[in-house]
Amino acid sequence: MENIQQQFVELFGTEWGSMLFSLATNMTFIFAIVVPLLLGVAYLTFAERKIIAYMQIRVGPNRVTFFGIPWLRGWGQPIADAVKAIMKEIVIPTGANKFLFILAPVLTIMPALAAWAVIPFSPELILADINAGLLYILAMTSMGIYGIIIAGWASNSKYAFLGAMRSAAQVVSYELAMGFALVCVLMMSQSLNLGDIVNGQQGNSFLNWYLIPLFPMFLVYLISGVAETNRAPFDVAEGESEIVAGFHVDYSGMAFTVFFLAEYSNMILVATLTSIMFLGGWLPPVDIAPFTLIPGIIWLLLKIAFILFFFLWFRATFPRYRYDQIMRLGWKIFIPITLVWIVLLGSIMQLPESIRNTFPLNIWF
């Protein structure tokens, strides 16, 4: 590292050299996040089709080979899908506002990717170690709503408009429950920095994870995450039979694919945040030899995969909620539960030191 920095300084002079060096290292790191993420999104679609297929006792995509290797049958499917999507015509409807129509997918993917800047993959593997990490992620996920509303409005189609209204209201409602659940996590960790949140869950075993004291919040966060990404069973906005594809009916080709990418990377983001805040991030489940030898990033990836499996499982299992039921769940069940839990948690934290030091409270407080 030092050597390369030296070479940059020699090539471009002291001031420019160090600046270009930091630019180059940051860009390398960003590509090291974005490229695997996009590959992960591609193969998440494949995993989704495969897993749901197995749940429905069929095989799923198994024809497109990868480099002609016979035992990788099906693995070429996401690549083939991408190539197909890129060769499709992008139709811009006559009544559409052309600039906003093209801007909307960009506005959804930009925050969905940029939120990954503050995710710690292991204690030292983090791109931007900012103190307001969680707040930044909350801000970025809220930005995605602009994409939804602009897409629905710019299409100049009734289905798109209604779908956008529904999606936006739903996403906004569940963001509240999500925010209240995050407040509980913050009360435990006393920090907005995601690395500190994981460190706060350190201990002998998985009993130290915030999953146990905040179990209802974990459920609220996970279900809100499913609702926030407009996934089944909360996918009314794209209920095929009534409103076709929701806010992106009129999108086709690559413009649609960008929405798709954003949706799936948001899904992975929610799974990552759940594992960081409730499942101990990169920490092994038990702090003894065979588990601690495995690098932290592997544990994080395993936890993300575990949560993502739940997303796919939900889709294969539950019937779609009705819209009024969705709003009732968000406003009348989740928000009261989270408020009660905040009060309860705050009261426990106000207990005298002697009580807090007794088992089992001493594990977390």
Place this chain on the structure above:
Amino acid sequence: MLENYFPILLFLIVGFLVGVVPMLCGWLLAPNRPDSEKLSPYECGFEAFEDARMKFDVRYYLVAILFILFDLEIAFLFPWAIVLDEIGLFGFIAMMTFLGILVVGFIYEWMKGALEWD
């Protein structure tokens, strides 16, 4: 401290490019043969019979307003949650008073039926 935000700016630019570049590729590689039927808005095969920028339900507006209120509440809860250990019982009771007032508002809107969707 502020230089930690430089990678975020770069990441935003990369995210923008990840959105724009595939669409440019699609625009360059894909066919582009529009006709008036293809460009008409999708309405399940029928002709569009009314402007799409139509009236919409006032409840969406209500949800938006309630979201602003509760999001503000979360904005006040965040700093409180972080320093809860330092501010002790007084800080806790102060925030419970604030939450209590907002809960009264929440109960009012609930009883008024602002959260009903039929």
